Amino acid sequence: MCADIETILDRYHWDRTRLLDMLWAVQRQQGFVSDGSVAALSKGLNMSRHDIRETLTFYHFFLDKPSGRYPIYLADTVIARMQGYEAIREALEQACGCRFGSVDETGTFGLYETNCIGLSDQEPAMMVDNVVFTELTPEKVRGIISALKQGQCLEEIVNPGGNDRRTTAYVDALVKSNIRGRGDVFFRAGRDYPALLEKVLDLLPDEVIGEVTLSGIRGRGGAGFPTGTKWRLGRDAEGEEKYVICNADEGEPGAFKDRVLLTRSPADVLLGMIIAAWAIGSRNGILYLRAEYGYIKAYLEQQIQAFRDAGLLGKQILGREFDFDIRIQMGAGAYVCGEETALIESCEGKRGTPRIKPPYPIQHGYLGMPTCINNVETLAAVSRILEEGGEWFRSMGTGESTGTRLLSVSGDCEHPGIYEIEWGISLHDVLEMVGAKEPMAVQVSGPSGECASVAQDGQRTFCYSDLSCNGSLMIFGKGRDLLDITGHFMRFFVTESCGICVPCRAGGVDLHQKIGLIIAGRASSEDLDDIRSWGALMRETSRCGLGATAAEPLLTTLEKFPELYQEKVVQPEGVLLPSFDREAALQGHEQAYRMLVQEEKQ
Amino acid sequence: MSIDISIDGQVYKARDGATLVDVAAENGVYIPSLCYVRGKPGLGTCRTCSVRVNGKVMTACTVPVADGMDVEVSEPGMAEMRKMLVELLFSEGNHNCPSCEKSGRCELQSLGYELGMMVSRFPYRFPVRTREHAAKQIWLERDRCIFCQRCVKFVRNLETGQKIFSIDHRGSRASIEIDVSLADKMPPEQVREAAHLCPVGCIVEKGVGYNKPIGQRRFEIKSIRERALERKCR
Numbered sequence: 001m002c003a004d005i006e007t008i009l010d011r012y013h014w015d016r017t018r019l020l021d022m023l024w025a026v027q028r029q030q031g032f033v034s035d036g037s038v039a040a041l042s043k044g045l046n047m048s049r050h051d052i053r054e055t056l057t058f059y060h061f062f063l064d065k066p067s068g069r070y071p072i073y074l075a076d077t078v079i080a081r082m083q084g085y086e087a088i089r090e091a092l093e094q095a096c097g098c099r100f101g102s103v104d105e106t107g108t109f110g111l112y113e114t115n116c117i118g119l120s121d122q123e124p125a126m127m128v129d130n131v132v133f134t135e136l137t138p139e140k141v142r143g144i145i146s147a148l149k150q151g152q153c154l155e156e157i158v159n160p161g162g163n164d165r166r167t168t169a170y171v172d173a174l175v176k177s178n179i180r181g182r183g184d185v186f187f188r189a190g191r192d193y194p195a196l197l198e199k200v201l202d203l204l205p206d207e208v209i210g211e212v213t214l215s216g217i218r219g220r221g222g223a224g225f226p227t228g229t230k231w232r233l234g235r236d237a238e239g240e241e242k243y244v245i246c247n248a249d250e251g252e253p254g255a256f257k258d259r260v261l262l263t264r265s266p267a268d269v270l271l272g273m274i275i276a277a278w279a280i281g282s283r284n285g286i287l288y289l290r291a292e293y294g295y296i297k298a299y300l301e302q303q304i305q306a307f308r309d310a311g312l313l314g315k316q317i318l319g320r321e322f323d324f325d326i327r328i329q330m331g332a333g334a335y336v337c338g339e340e341t342a343l344i345e346s347c348e349g350k351r352g353t354p355r356i357k358p359p360y361p362i363q364h365g366y367l368g369m370p371t372c373i374n375n376v377e378t379l380a381a382v383s384r385i386l387e388e389g390g391e392w393f394r395s396m397g398t399g400e401s402t403g404t405r406l407l408s409v410s411g412d413c414e415h416p417g418i419y420e421i422e423w424g425i426s427l428h429d430v431l432e433m434v435g436a437k438e439p440m441a442v443q444v445s446g447p448s449g450e451c452a453s454v455a456q457d458g459q460r461t462f463c464y465s466d467l468s469c470n471g472s473l474m475i476f477g478k479g480r481d482l483l484d485i486t487g488h489f490m491r492f493f494v495t496e497s498c499g500i501c502v503p504c505r506a507g508g509v510d511l512h513q514k515i516g517l518i519i520a521g522r523a524s525s526e527d528l529d530d531i532r533s534w535g536a537l538m539r540e541t542s543r544c545g546l547g548a549t550a551a552e553p554l555l556t557t558l559e560k561f562p563e564l565y566q567e568k569v570v571q572p573e574g575v576l577l578p579s580f581d582r583e584a585a586l587q588g589h590e591q592a593y594r595m596l597v598q599e600e601k602q
Numbered sequence: 603m604s605i606d607i608s609i610d611g612q613v614y615k616a617r618d619g620a621t622l623v624d625v626a627a628e629n630g631v632y633i634p635s636l637c638y639v640r641g642k643p644g645l646g647t648c649r650t651c652s653v654r655v656n657g658k659v660m661t662a663c664t665v666p667v668a669d670g671m672d673v674e675v676s677e678p679g680m681a682e683m684r685k686m687l688v689e690l691l692f693s694e695g696n697h698n699c700p701s702c703e704k705s706g707r708c709e710l711q712s713l714g715y716e717l718g719m720m721v722s723r724f725p726y727r728f729p730v731r732t733r734e735h736a737a738k739q740i741w742l743e744r745d746r747c748i749f750c751q752r753c754v755k756f757v758r759n760l761e762t763g764q765k766i767f768s769i770d771h772r773g774s775r776a777s778i779e780i781d782v783s784l785a786d787k788m789p790p791e792q793v794r795e796a797a798h799l800c801p802v803g804c805i806v807e808k809g810v811g812y813n814k815p816i817g818q819r820r821f822e823i824k825s826i827r828e829r830a831l832e833r834k835c836r
Contacts, residue, residue, distance in 0.1 A: 501646070509694075509774050510724050530723075534686075541649045
């Protein structure tokens with residue numbers, strides 16, 4: 001067996017649940033994961049080669065063939081497309097000397113598209129190895145590529161000040177945090193974490209859960225499950241071990257609040273995890289960090305180490321009979337892993353396939369043990385709830401949506417960035433606050449949410465029973481092509497479907513094709529009926545939230561902006577449907593005929 | 603413990619925690635299913651056993667019954683969705699029944715008949731998929747794979763438990779793969795089992811094709827519905 005692979009296997013104790021880490025390690029060393037490495041891993045882990053490949057080929061950022069010394073991933077998002085994406089794409093192709101989807105002749109650059117990398121407030125943006133470049137211009141791109149060609153290393157280019165990768169300064173050198181609107185819950189300076197934790201550990205776990213329940217806080221990831229209830233179930237669940245997982249797989253296009261929380265207030269999140277562990281009785285925590293945020297990993301590890309050094313993590317925390325530690329699990333590029341059971345599968349080194357529910361993770365999660373998964377923002381908020389009290393938290397917001405939440409705002413507005421809002425604020429007020437420019441539509445909660453019409457929905461409020469926002473808010477001004485945007489969102493779901501269930505895997509492709517027909521002016525009103533009916537099928541019968549929401553971009557724009565569709569719909573002429581491409585169909589026949597004739601001649 | 607559940611308004615006795623699709627069949631209620639194999643854990647991949655449970659759509663192969671559960675099976679909207687899922691499978695792959703070795707014993711085909719499907723309402727995609735015939739005993743006809751995962755989950759190397767079949771890539775790019783060296787170690791009975799387990803004509807045993815005359819094949823003698831209901835309460 002190759003010595004390098006053996007070292008890697010050793011590092012992860014020959015444990016197949018750490019396959020993602022092993023694949024990352026191989027890729028960092030060799031640039032890609034070769035068949036030989038797959039064979040060596042399969043031998044070491046007693047798995048078939050294709051079993052390794054199941055995981056390897058599932059994730060967008062794992063490469064199974066040489067993909068350039070610098071694989072460049074340009075974020076293809078609707079926001080980037082509003083801000084000069086095409087020009088950047090062209091500049092990259094010219095500078096690198098290859099087309100997207102390929103590697104240049106010298107094997108130096110590979111150009112690839114990727115979905116949102118959590119930088120919608122500073123697009124266009126691209127990811128190269130472990131770093132990102134933001135607010136790209138064609139000149140900037142040419143400069144970066146030419147520097148790389150001249151042998152400068154990535155780190156020098158992206159971090160000319162030579163900041164330590166474990167510091168905020170380093171992260172700040174790469175990306176802006178853009179905190180625009182502050183509130184009472186997040187980004188508080190000067191918190192005394194040891195004192196706060198002392199205070200929490202003086203409470204019984206049941207009292208902690210009681211305080212969280214009293215606060216009324218619900219999961220900030222989008223589903224809105226009451227956190228107190230989840231922790232209660234976690235406390236009551238039977239298991240030799242229990243796990244706390246922080247879901248930092250912020251994959252929803254347009255969302256970037258977790259990136260900023262982890263940059264500006266990582267200790268809030270870590271403290272939230274420790275509180276959760278104390279409440280449910282867990283000794284091990286995992287912070288699942290999306291690959292796109294790889295540049296904050298070293299910084300987060302440093303923060304975790306600082307907590308250990310201060311006695312807030314590790315054995316006998318603050319001198320009590322309470323052990324808890326946290327490891328970071330890097331994702332590898334899969335939106336579906338934001339779904340909690342897919343995330344668990346991924347933590348176990350497998351494909352990010354959502355599990356069948358029930359059982360739910362809180363009973364049967366990571367390694368089959370009770371697992372409490374919370375969003376980054378939920379955990380940060382909990383750390384404040386235990387500081388100020390549940391009553392304090394629920395005095396903000398509305399009766400059923402308590403407290404505040406963070407919005408990641410992007411698109412047509414003066415100040416894209418992070419805003420802390422109190423639940424109950426109207427869409428109109430938010431648009432005013434962020435300086436929206438002639439807003440026409442707002443994508444609330446990203447593609448999986450809804451497309452709201454500013455004219456019709458301006459008075460609607462942000463709360464779980466109305467605009468139940470998961471944190472992503474994209475603003476589209478007058479003149480933006482909503483159908484185009486919808487098509488882009490539909491493609492997003494096609495590329496991110498895990499493929500485990502039929503409606504999402506197959507239905508998504510068909511609906512993506514439908515929006516293409518509409519844009520091309522080759523759809524009839526029958527196609528609109530199909531969209532409604534096929535969309536309902538996906539919504540109802542899909543296995544997980546991804547499939548269930550994948551038709552939403554079409555369904556909600558069709559509901560809110562029917563005129564856009566009506567304008568494009570054509571009346572069938574004669575018996576043929578407008579979607580039937582007569583030319584193409586006849587061409588196919590011609591082609592087949594010619595081939596057959598040629599074969600006969602030979 | 604015996605509990606009561608209601609299916610389409612009729613109350614039935616059931617064992618607490620038993621799988622809904624089984625409970626229904628035992629009581630003479632047919633819920634179409636495709637990826638499910640009785641006696642094995644539900645896979646929940648094809649979704650064709652979707653029914654409404656207490657108002658929410660769930661797959662009957664993955665739902666344990668509980669007391670007071672209200673199940674709707676034959677409600678027309680629900681039945682239509684199940685049919686649509688089967689149609690989706692027909693248009694997603696290349697399913698050419700007349701030339702398929704599995705015709706007459708194919709669960710997908712049989713389910714298509716059962717649900718009264720004439721043609722798929724979804725655009726036929728005619729994907730180009732390569733077949734894999736490197737294994738000595740198995741011909742893998744990818745055109746017909748429906749990604750049910752039966753082979754992936756239930757066919758393993760007898761000594762090591764390693765996967766023989768697996769899925770590469772994801773979403774619409776997914777592709778069924780076979781580990782040829784492990785496949786070549788399969789005893790003939792296991793090969794036969796695998797071919798039988800495959801609900802469609804994707805895993806085919808080499809050298810024994812068309813061994814049953816037309817008219818005498820599984821679903822030609824008894825429909826998929828009749829076979830599912832054979833297990834009616836013993």
